[in-house]
Each structure stands twice: as structure tokens, then as C-alpha cells.
Amino acid sequence: MRNSHGPGRRFGALWRGASCKVRTPQFVLAAALLAVLAVFVIIPVVRIAVDTVVWQTGDVRLSRDAVPGSLTLFHWQRVFRSPLTSHLLTTPLVNSILVGVGTAALSLALGGLLAWFVVRTDMPLRRVAGTLAVVPYMIPSYTLALAWLTLFKNQRIGGTAGLFQYLTGVAPPDWVAYGLFPTVVVLALHYYPFVYLLISNALASVDTSLEESAEVLGAPRSLVLRRITLPVVLPAVLSGVILTFSRAIGAFGTPYFLGSPVRFFTLPTMIYSNIGMRFPSTANILVLVLIALSTILILASQKVVGVRRSFVTISGKGFRRKPIQLGRWKYLALAITASVVLFAALLPFIMFFWQSVMEYAGTYSFSNFTSAFWLAPAGTRLTEGEPGLLRNPEILRAAWNSVRLSAAAAFVAAVLGSLIGYAVVKGRGTLISKAIDQVSFLPYLIPSIAFGAIYLNVFIRQWGPIPSLYGTFLLLVLTCAFRNLPFAARSGVATMMQVSGELEEAAQTFGAGWFYRFRRVVFPLTLRGMIVGFSLVFMTTMRELSLIILLVTPQTRTLTTMTMRYQEQGFVQFANAITVVLVVMSVIGVWAIRKLGGQSGGY
Amino acid sequence: MKLVDLRCVTKAFGQVVAVDRVSLSIQGGEFVALLGPSGCGKTTTLRMIAGLEVPDQGEIRLAGKGVFSAKERVVVPPQKRNVGMVFQSYALWPHMTVFQNVAFGLQVQRKPRDAIRREVRTALAYMQLEDLERRYPHELSGGQQQRVALARMIVARPAVFLMDEPLSNLDAKLRTEMRAEIKRLHRDLNATTVYVTHDQLEALTLASRIVVMKDGTIQQDAAPSTLYERPANLFVAEFVGSYPINLIEGQLVEEGGRTCFAHPEVVVPTKLSLPAACGEVVLAIRPEDVVLVQDAVPPPAEEGGPLPATVKAVFPAGRETTAHVDVGGRTWTIICPKGTAVEVGERVDLFLPSARILLYRRDTGELVDEGSSDT
Amino acid sequence: MKLKSVGLAAVVLLLFGLAVTLAGEQKIDAETEAWLRQFKLGPYQEPTLYELALAEGEVTIYSYSSRVHKFAATFEARYPGIKVNAFDMDSGEILTKVLAEQRAGRFSADVIYLKDPAAVVAELYEPGYVFNYIPPDIKHLIPPQYQEPLLVHHISLDVFIYNTEVYDTTPITNIWDVTRPEWRGKFLMPDPLVTTEYIEVLATIVQNADAMAAAYEEAFGSPLVLSPGVENAGYEWIKRMLGNGAVIVRSTDDVSNAVGAPGQAAPPVGLTAFSRLRDKEKNPQLAFDVAYGMGPVLGVEHQVVVAVVNRAPHPHAAKLLIQWMMGDDHGGWGYEPYFVFGNWPTRIDVSPPPRAPSLSDLAYWNTDADFVWDNYAKIVDFWTLNR
Numbered sequence A: 001m002r003n004s005h006g007p008g009r010r011f012g013a014l015w016r017g018a019s020c021k022v023r024t025p026q027f028v029l030a031a032a033l034l035a036v037l038a039v040f041v042i043i044p045v046v047r048i049a050v051d052t053v054v055w056q057t058g059d060v061r062l063s064r065d066a067v068p069g070s071l072t073l074f075h076w077q078r079v080f081r082s083p084l085t086s087h088l089l090t091t092p093l094v095n096s097i098l099v100g101v102g103t104a105a106l107s108l109a110l111g112g113l114l115a116w117f118v119v120r121t122d123m124p125l126r127r128v129a130g131t132l133a134v135v136p137y138m139i140p141s142y143t144l145a146l147a148w149l150t151l152f153k154n155q156r157i158g159g160t161a162g163l164f165q166y167l168t169g170v171a172p173p174d175w176v177a178y179g180l181f182p183t184v185v186v187l188a189l190h191y192y193p194f195v196y197l198l199i200s201n202a203l204a205s206v207d208t209s210l211e212e213s214a215e216v217l218g219a220p221r222s223l224v225l226r227r228i229t230l231p232v233v234l235p236a237v238l239s240g241v242i243l244t245f246s247r248a249i250g251a252f253g254t255p256y257f258l259g260s261p262v263r264f265f266t267l268p269t270m271i272y273s274n275i276g277m278r279f280p281s282t283a284n285i286l287v288l289v290l291i292a293l294s295t296i297l298i299l300a301s302q303k304v305v306g307v308r309r310s311f312v313t314i315s316g317k318g319f320r321r322k323p324i325q326l327g328r329w330k331y332l333a334l335a336i337t338a339s340v341v342l343f344a345a346l347l348p349f350i351m352f353f354w355q356s357v358m359e360y361a362g363t364y365s366f367s368n369f370t371s372a373f374w375l376a377p378a379g380t381r382l383t384e385g386e387p388g389l390l391r392n393p394e395i396l397r398a399a400w401n402s403v404r405l406s407a408a409a410a411f412v413a414a415v416l417g418s419l420i421g422y423a424v425v426k427g428r429g430t431l432i433s434k435a436i437d438q439v440s441f442l443p444y445l446i447p448s449i450a451f452g453a454i455y456l457n458v459f460i461r462q463w464g465p466i467p468s469l470y471g472t473f474l475l476l477v478l479t480c481a482f483r484n485l486p487f488a489a490r491s492g493v494a495t496m497m498q499v500s501g502e503l504e505e506a507a508q509t510f511g512a513g514w515f516y517r518f519r520r521v522v523f524p525l526t527l528r529g530m531i532v533g534f535s536l537v538f539m540t541t542m543r544e545l546s547l548i549i550l551l552v553t554p555q556t557r558t559l560t561t562m563t564m565r566y567q568e569q570g571f572v573q574f575a576n577a578i579t580v581v582l583v584v585m586s587v588i589g590v591w592a593i594r595k596l597g598g599q600s601g602g603y
Numbered sequence B: 001m002k003l004v005d006l007r008c009v010t011k012a013f014g015q016v017v018a019v020d021r022v023s024l025s026i027q028g029g030e031f032v033a034l035l036g037p038s039g040c041g042k043t044t045t046l047r048m049i050a051g052l053e054v055p056d057q058g059e060i061r062l063a064g065k066g067v068f069s070a071k072e073r074v075v076v077p078p079q080k081r082n083v084g085m086v087f088q089s090y091a092l093w094p095h096m097t098v099f100q101n102v103a104f105g106l107q108v109q110r111k112p113r114d115a116i117r118r119e120v121r122t123a124l125a126y127m128q129l130e131d132l133e134r135r136y137p138h139e140l141s142g143g144q145q146q147r148v149a150l151a152r153m154i155v156a157r158p159a160v161f162l163m164d165e166p167l168s169n170l171d172a173k174l175r176t177e178m179r180a181e182i183k184r185l186h187r188d189l190n191a192t193t194v195y196v197t198h199d200q201l202e203a204l205t206l207a208s209r210i211v212v213m214k215d216g217t218i219q220q221d222a223a224p225s226t227l228y229e230r231p232a233n234l235f236v237a238e239f240v241g242s243y244p245i246n247l248i249e250g251q252l253v254e255e256g257g258r259t260c261f262a263h264p265e266v267v268v269p270t271k272l273s274l275p276a277a278c279g280e281v282v283l284a285i286r287p288e289d290v291v292l293v294q295d296a297v298p299p300p301a302e303e304g305g306p307l308p309a310t311v312k313a314v315f316p317a318g319r320e321t322t323a324h325v326d327v328g329g330r331t332w333t334i335i336c337p338k339g340t341a342v343e344v345g346e347r348v349d350l351f352l353p354s355a356r357i358l359l360y361r362r363d364t365g366e367l368v369d370e371g372s373s374d375t
Numbered sequence C: 001m002k003l004k005s006v007g008l009a010a011v012v013l014l015l016f017g018l019a020v021t022l023a024g025e026q027k028i029d030a031e032t033e034a035w036l037r038q039f040k041l042g043p044y045q046e047p048t049l050y051e052l053a054l055a056e057g058e059v060t061i062y063s064y065s066s067r068v069h070k071f072a073a074t075f076e077a078r079y080p081g082i083k084v085n086a087f088d089m090d091s092g093e094i095l096t097k098v099l100a101e102q103r104a105g106r107f108s109a110d111v112i113y114l115k116d117p118a119a120v121v122a123e124l125y126e127p128g129y130v131f132n133y134i135p136p137d138i139k140h141l142i143p144p145q146y147q148e149p150l151l152v153h154h155i156s157l158d159v160f161i162y163n164t165e166v167y168d169t170t171p172i173t174n175i176w177d178v179t180r181p182e183w184r185g186k187f188l189m190p191d192p193l194v195t196t197e198y199i200e201v202l203a204t205i206v207q208n209a210d211a212m213a214a215a216y217e218e219a220f221g222s223p224l225v226l227s228p229g230v231e232n233a234g235y236e237w238i239k240r241m242l243g244n245g246a247v248i249v250r251s252t253d254d255v256s257n258a259v260g261a262p263g264q265a266a267p268p269v270g271l272t273a274f275s276r277l278r279d280k281e282k283n284p285q286l287a288f289d290v291a292y293g294m295g296p297v298l299g300v301e302h303q304v305v306v307a308v309v310n311r312a313p314h315p316h317a318a319k320l321l322i323q324w325m326m327g328d329d330h331g332g333w334g335y336e337p338y339f340v341f342g343n344w345p346t347r348i349d350v351s352p353p354p355r356a357p358s359l360s361d362l363a364y365w366n367t368d369a370d371f372v373w374d375n376y377a378k379i380v381d382f383w384t385l386n387r
């Protein structure tokens, strides 16, 4: 190809190109999205960064020189160059990376395998498995951690020995019971549904004739997988890896719960404890480290996918799909799927339910059965006067709030996510597209407790045209929507990448304006991805607690905020019953949205 | 009337100039093929006409109306250009049935329901797709998908048909069939068509005019016969033709008052009159124009030669037999007349009719034309 | 607690009020009028707190404890017409929320009720974001150390516990016992960096370094030799305890469940909240008790404070609510949710809850908000470096 003729000409072309682009709806959309992200994502992140160089009120405990409100580099020195550095930063960072890499790898294996079984093979009970495969994500991960300890606990932390030791008489070694290994397994069992959802979505749109034609040419299965299937699902795989890695390095509960007995601490432990101890600057610096870590991963993954290479699978050329015959192996596939689902979803769920119908917590016998925590009228002695869950109007209102909030946040996020996907993919290679892509992922890396605190501090005031949203339900919706936007945006980008741009262009040549073609062509084609985004946000918001605790009002309290109340009073039964309700509501919600979307996305 | 008019249109993607100062005018009813190797900018040109790509420079007018002008900063979006396009990938909407796909354009135009139904049915019938209207694209064969894409385009009655390698995804037999279909379409509708292809045979058989492109620039813009008979440069000469054109290097010299092509082994008289300006040239001749002379047959008059050659390979193909021969180290293709039989290793003489030879300057590759030399 | 009398008192008051308003016009001369005005009698009598609060109509409280909903309900029943907006969240979250509101000038909360007095005093009280309110009727019933700078609602204790299935009496009698080899890896405590009230516990241990040093000598018979760079006996205990493989868990119930689980051969000991003993009512299998014989002390005290927020939109209702929370002038239902085993009211006229030992019978250290605040970062860093 010829090069342009001289720099002057190039500059002119650039300028003119830009001025023309300004008028395209894609550009307008991208600019609008960036503006929205600026308010809801960039401002919070900037606040995080600024807070690291400003003395906070609590910092007088750290240094006599602290003048709250004035600038300082003290916190950066404390984290990066002090005797504390290895305890505060390096060791936890290494541990976090280990957890992240391990979880991402295991999630990829589990999620990829399950997705392949469900979407591409003739494994029996595929549909049921497909639905159940996402349930582990709806169950709080700490319950899985609890389940792990119930099985593999040894005498190290006191208490009763685990089931394994009880049955075999052999105490599991510490590395099985606590620390990195169980953390990775539990987190992977919890987060693999991300990978599963993304990959099954991608696999569902792979033209099997691509694979078949390669096989006809005599390529062995492994080669076909590597050269044909993998490239097509690569964006989904990378998205899944980024999502699980980032979540795993940011996870607090499970790594802490399983790690602290052997003093295995990760970065989030340090973040949470510094927030709890009211040293927000230290916490924020560590948050920035997490952000940097994930950003490196994202940039690396972009190198892998490349900007120009696209993996269009919905190309407007029809294709057929044929399940792979597994033969006898299909029972092995079923067994693997069943055991994952059983261990990660059903077992914890049953445990919860059981523990919600015990008169005395921790006593597993039939004589100990009671339905009081579900059905008792107010004034029952056993429940200290509290009515059963299903008779408590406050609980029912909170449940309604949870559903309302989750659905609204998921809707907002899904719509934004698909618009982001559209803007990012359409503008591929442009600066604005990259900016939107990166920025929309940022909230994912901020611990929810920090995110909630920032939203509180930002939206308590009026900002120009944006009124103070403090105390409104809208603020809750926006907080949950933006905090979980990365799910929807990732899924939106992954889906859009698969949809050939020509499908929209074809509509354009028929005279369809932007809204019309978005409604008739782009939207239906990305619906599947939107449903994935919606489901992920819905499930996550359902379980959200620390994100919204600072923002809820008595009128908008959700079910999760009620669990705290019961836990504090020692009513594990109530707390467990609420978890059961939350999981059931999540399942119903996700099922309903798929049903709804499935009807219009049936191609 | 000029229905499509490109003036000095340029488009670069980063460092790559995909289309470089292309000017092109197309009259109503013309069937213009954009021909060239992959990556030469055909698709980009087509997409700029459709408005899917915004040029950096130049001007585009459709039906007399300016739809793009870099100077006046006018960009009319695709949906306001009234063009129809068939994409290389067909771009059928996978979530719509055949009927819905075809009806889309009419729905955009807000036509009444029954009018839409009627027109879609007519178009489907015309493309022989009556029974498939409830199917989804993935339930169709490649040829059927192609027909749907065509039906979808014609039903909207655009002013210009743009087709981007519509047949490249089909197998050979289907391709021939669809070629006829497209020809019929053009004849019946007399629609102005811009047809992108890298297949010169497709261009030659379908188009009323062919524009050959290379590296983003137009090499030649001519009727198929002119293109074939008098390629404007070596690139076009080599690109067009079912058989590769035969080439040999030499000089233009004066001999006996005539301008002749001289090569150590052969001298061919030309119809040119001014040799001195040219010097180093390449002689090109189409295989079917080379006259094979075997032993006894006397050489025809007015022709250069004989040029000795050795038969390297023979390809009998029913109706005609072609052969590869070695000419001074170059491989030529020749067509053996009916009834003649050559054998591998046989030495033959080739005669080059002066009227059929083409001469190109060795430095620029341009045709040494009578127009330019007859002064 | 004279809980029943509250209702009666209310009825009496109400009837009395009715009688006053029903009385006919009085003849009053100017001199009497001035006298009435001066001493606020007759028509010049000041409205009651309830009347003032009633005009405000509602009150908003941020509470660290979810039992707020219980006393809110009794408050609403006792003072009809005043609605309680009760938020329950962590103490740290209350601090964050109030700070944000105060800085933005969005005055929403009326009352805050939370732990961690050190931070409350330094971050909210000193900048003038919250103010102390002691209901006048009960001021004389509260020891002075619980009146300033903020009113202490109740206190609780963090104590050492042991397994009662295996041990008849406490196997540890000295705080230094947990640094002995036989308890290696067998001492559990909540992570102070996560359950931050344990920073108060550690700070109090450091503050009582002299007593710690004496206890060491008592336990080991020789004076304590500090490790290089360690400041005092309190820090030394932290260092040795951690060095002895102490197991750090997330919360107090993790400690009590591990120590109290039945069927253990060699159960550990632990440091946890006194109130965890209540868990035994809901799970009778748990077998643990407080190591009452511990020296130098059994544990460390925690304070829960209550305060009125700066520019509270419902100041009278706030006062009324605090009065109710403190058990009002008769010891009413307002305090009832906290009248449980493991909490001790600060009012001297209220006896400890059933079966609970009297505070005066227990040896424990008081926390000093100033000391905790000043040494907070130092202790956190020391812990981080040695864990």
C-alpha cells in the first residue's frame, strides 16, 4: 500500500475525518457514554486517587504532623517504603496474584468444560444442567467456604473435626484445609459461572460447519479445537479470565475466612481492614494497586485479541449446529457436571435450608425440626417474638425491595452494557472506544464497601444539574448498576464482537435510521449477551450488602440488610432462611429473564 | 444522467491508503464491475458509495445530488442515499425469517402491510424462493441465502445496486447459475449496478463496463472488449484473461521504414510509426492470437516471426487444446488449432500477428499506444 | 427494672394533663402574672419534651445494633405520634455516613448509637459534629466516668473462655499462659484488623503494661525480659502470643464455636465477647465458659455511646429517644433489649441482668478513649509486623 503524501496532508485528512465522524450516531453515543461514565465512574476513581494524597481526619493517629485536608505523600511512603511494606503490600500482593491466577485457571477449566458439555455435546439432561450451572454464583461464596471447612477442617482452629477426618480418621493437612488451595477451589466453584455464561454464549454462535469443514480436511479434533473453535471463543474466554481474575484478587470474605487460620492474607484483607480501621488513604492506595494489576491483565489480553482481528460468528451467513456425539463418554460428562453442581450449588443450598428449620442451631436431628422460623406467628417464644419469615411484613417488603432493586439495576446495567459494547466495537481502534472500554471496567476493581462510601460522599451533594440523590431509591439503583456495570459491559462487548458490523450496515442501506436499526437489528442480535449481563448483575445485586449499607433508608432496606440483624441476635436460622429466599428469588429472576428473552431471541 | 459520480476520492486507514484519488462516473442502467486483486480497495470504494465508509478527500454525487464532499463538509449517511447493497457475507439477519429479511426495507419505508406482503411475495417468487419465506437464514443453502440477499435488495427498489463479490462464497456450479441470475436481474430491472469482483471472468461476462483497480488506484476503465483487447498497462493485461497473457522483452527498432519489435530470436513489425521514444518494451500477446506453425504450413503474411519455442506441456480439454511452451526462458500459453497435435519436447514456430500484439513500456508498464506515439 | 410501672405512670400523667386543661379560667393579677412567668407556672409552664417532640413528628437514629428496631417499636408505642426511622449498620459505617452528611450540610440523623468511642470522640465529637446529652432526670444515676465526653449507654466485656466439657475449671489462670508452649496454636482471638474493637482490647493491655509485667513475674517467677525494640510488657505479650501460633479468626462467634464445640480432645482457649455466652441458649451443645479466675484481669471493657447529632432536624425527639433508650426516669422498656446477659447498664439503679455477675465482682480493665486513639496506629502496625 502506498503511504500518504506528507504530514500536512495526513493531518488534514485526520482533521476532516474527525469532523465528519462527529456527526455519526456512534460518535454521539460514545461521547454520551463517556460523559455518563465520567460522572459515575471517573469522579469516584479520581476521588479515590485524591484521597491517597490528602490527610484524613483519622490520620492524626498515624502521624502528629497530619493536618486533615492538606496534601501529603505520607500514605504512599507508608505503603511502598516502610518496614510495613512487605506486610501491607508485597506479601498480600503475591498471595492475591496466586489466588487470582489459580481461580481464573480453574474457573476457565470448569466453566469451559461445562459450557462445552451443555452447548455442544449430546450429554443427557443438558437443559437442566445449563440452568443449574449458574446457581453456585447465586449462593454466597462464604457458604461454600463453610461447606469446605465442614468437610476438610482439621483440629488447627479448634472445634469439631471435618467430615473427612470423621470418616477416615486422617486429619487433612493444613494446606488442604486452609490457605491458597481451598481458597482457589472455593472461589473457582463460585465464579466459574462467569466463564460458563460467556463461553456458552460464544459457543452457541459458533458455526459448526467451520469445525466440520476442518475435520473434513482431516484435521485432528485437538487441532480443530485449537485453530477453529478457540479463536472464536477467545474474546469470551479472555473476558471470563479477566472477570474471574479481577474478582478473585478483589475477593475478601472467602480468602480471609480460609486463609486467616494459617495467616494467609491477601490484598483485599488489607483493604477491608484499613477501611474498617478508618485509614481510607492506605486502603485506597491498595485499591489502586488492584486496579493497576487488572489493567495490566486487560492490556495484555487486548494484545492477544488484537484490535483489528475480529471473531465474527454471527455474520449473516446462516449456519447449522450439530451436537457432538460423546458416545459412552457422555455419562462421564454428566457425572462431572453433576458433581460440580452438587457440590457448589445443591449441597450448600440444602445445608442452608436444613439449618433454617432447626429449633437449636447446629443439631442435625429430626426431633430438632421446626418450621417456626418460616411460619410462626408473631409472639412465638422460640423466635423471641419475631414472626416467621413468610409472615413478617417487614421481610416481605425487604424482599420486594431486593427484587425491585436488582431488576432495576440489572436493567440499567444491561442497557448501558450493550450500548457500551456497541460503542466500543463500532469504534474499535479509536481512542474514545478504548477509553470507554477501560473506564467501564473500573468499578469492578473497587471493593464494594469503598464504592458505596464514594457514592455516598459524591452524591450527597448537588452537582450542577445532578440533584443530590442521597436517600433516594434511584441512588441505590445507580450504585448497584454502575458497580456491576463491568459484567454487562464485558458481556456487551463480547457479544457485539461476534455480531458482524455488516448486519447493521445492511439495515442502514435500506434507509433505517439509527434507532430503528438498533431496535430491529442490533438489539435482537445482542439480546443474548444482554441477558447474560442482566443475569449477572441481577444475581450480584441480590446479594449486595456492603455496597448499599451506607445508602439504604428504612424504606429501601433490602433482604440482605436484614440478615445482619438476625446474625447479631444469634438467629442463624433466620439468617439462613433469608439466604434460602435470596437464592430462590435469584433463580426465579434469572429463569424469568431467560424465558422472556428466549422468546424474542429464538434464532 | 450520471447516477454515480466519484471525483478524486481518497480513503486511508491509518498508514494504508486503501483508495487513492479515484474518479468514476456511472450512467443510469450501466453494469459496472470493479475488478482487481484482493486488497486493492474495491470494497472500500463500494462502501464509500454506499456511505458506510467516509472518504478523506474528494466528492461523491449520487443522481446528481452531492452525498459527500470533503471541501463542503457534506456527509449524507447511508440511510439517505437510496442505494442497495449485497454484502460478500450476505449479511442476512439471523433472527429474522426470509420473509422478514426481505420485508425490512419496505417496513423502513413505512409501506402499508398488504403492499409489503405483495411486494415481498413478488420478489421471492422472482428469486424462486416462494416456499422458503418462513425459514431462517441458517435453514437455507448458500445459494438460497444468496437469492434472499438479492431479493432483499431489489424489493426496496434502490437507485443503485451495489454488490460486493456476491458469488465468492458459492461453489463453481452455483456460481455459474447465479451469474445468469444476476444477468437476468439486470436485464429485467435495468438497474444501475456496481459489481465488485476479483474474478475477471465474472466481470467480463456480466459487466457493460469494467474498472480495474490496483493498490487503490484505477488502472483502466473500459468496456470489457477494450479491456481484453487493449489493456492499458501490463498489470491489466496480466490480470484479465482466462489464460495468462504471453510476454517477452525486447526493443523497438526501426527496420525497413517500419517500427519493429526486436528480440534476438524474432522481429515483429508493428503498426507504430515512431520508435525512438520508446526503446525498451515488453511485447504481450493473448494465447489465442499466437499462431502456431507446424512444419509444412506456410507462415501467414504481415506477421512477425517465426519465434522458435519448445513444447513443455499439453492440456487437451475437449473443445480446445492448450499448451505451455518455452520461449527464450519464459513460459507461454498457446492454443492449438483444431486438428493439430503437438507433443512435449517438440519444437514449434510461433507467429505473432502485428494486429494482435500489444507493446508496453518496460519502465512504466504503460501501453505504447498509437495515440501517444503517432505524432 | 420497674418495667410495669411505666404504663401506669403514662396513664397517670395523661389524666393529670387532661385535668389541667379542663380547669376553668383563673383570676390572676399582674403581680401574680409576673411571678408565674418568672417561675414558669400556670399558663407559663414549659411544654414537656414529648410535646415538643410531637411537633417534630419523627426521629432518625443510626445504630450499630439491630436491636434498635425493638426499642424503636416500644418508643413509638409509648410516645404515639413520633415515628422512629431506625438505620442499623456498623459503627464504622455510621461514622462514615455522619461525616459525609455533616460535611455536605445534609443534616439527616438525630441520634447516633455506636461502639468505638475513641473514633467517635476524635472524629465526630471534637469537630462538633455530635453533642452529648444526658437526660436530666437520670444524670445522678450515672457514674461520672460514663457521662463525659459522651454518655455511655451500656458496657460489655471481652474475656477469655475455655471448654467446659474437657476442663472443670479454667485451664488458664494468667494472661501470659497463652504464650506457653502447651497452648501453642491453641489460642484463638478475632482479628483486630477486621473486628476492630479488639484494637481497643490490645491498646488497653498495652496501657496496663505495668500490671502485665507483674503478671508475667507471677506466672513465670522471673521478671520479664523485653525483646529488642519492644517498648513494654503489653507489646511483648502481643508479640509472644502471636509468636506462639495464635489462631486469628474473623469474629467472636468463630472463637466461641471453636472453643465450645463438643467432642474435642484438646480444645483451645480463646478471647471473645462475654455476650457470646448467650449462644448457649440457642445451641445447647456448646460447652464453654468465661475463665473467671484469670489474672491480672478477666478481660477488657467496651463502651457503647449515644449522642445527638449536630443540627439534628428533630432535636427534642432526639432527647426523648435517648431518655427512652436509657430506660427513662422509671427504668422503662427502652433499655429492655439490652437488658441481657453480657451487657451491663451504666445506671447504678439498674441491677445486672439475670444470672450475670455484678460488675463490681469482676476484675477488668476500663478502656481509655484517648489512649486508644493516640496509640491506635502504633498498635495496628505492631500487630501487622508481628503477625
Ligand SMILES: Nc1ncnc2c1ncn2[C@@H]1O[C@H](COP(=O)(O)OP(=O)(O)O)[C@@H](O)[C@H]1O
Pocket: A001, B013, B016, B017, B018, B036, B037, B038, B039, B040, B041, B042, B043, B044, B045
Ligand atoms: N476498516 C479497515 N481498517 C483498516 N484497514 C482497512 C479497513 N478496511 C480495509 N482496509 C485496508 O484497505 C485496503 C483495501 O481493502 P478493501 O477495500 O477491503 O480491498 P478489496 O475489497 O479490494 O479486497 C486493504 O489493504 C485493507 O487491509
Ligand SMILES: [Mg+2]
Pocket: B039, B042, B043, B044
Ligand atoms: Mg473486498
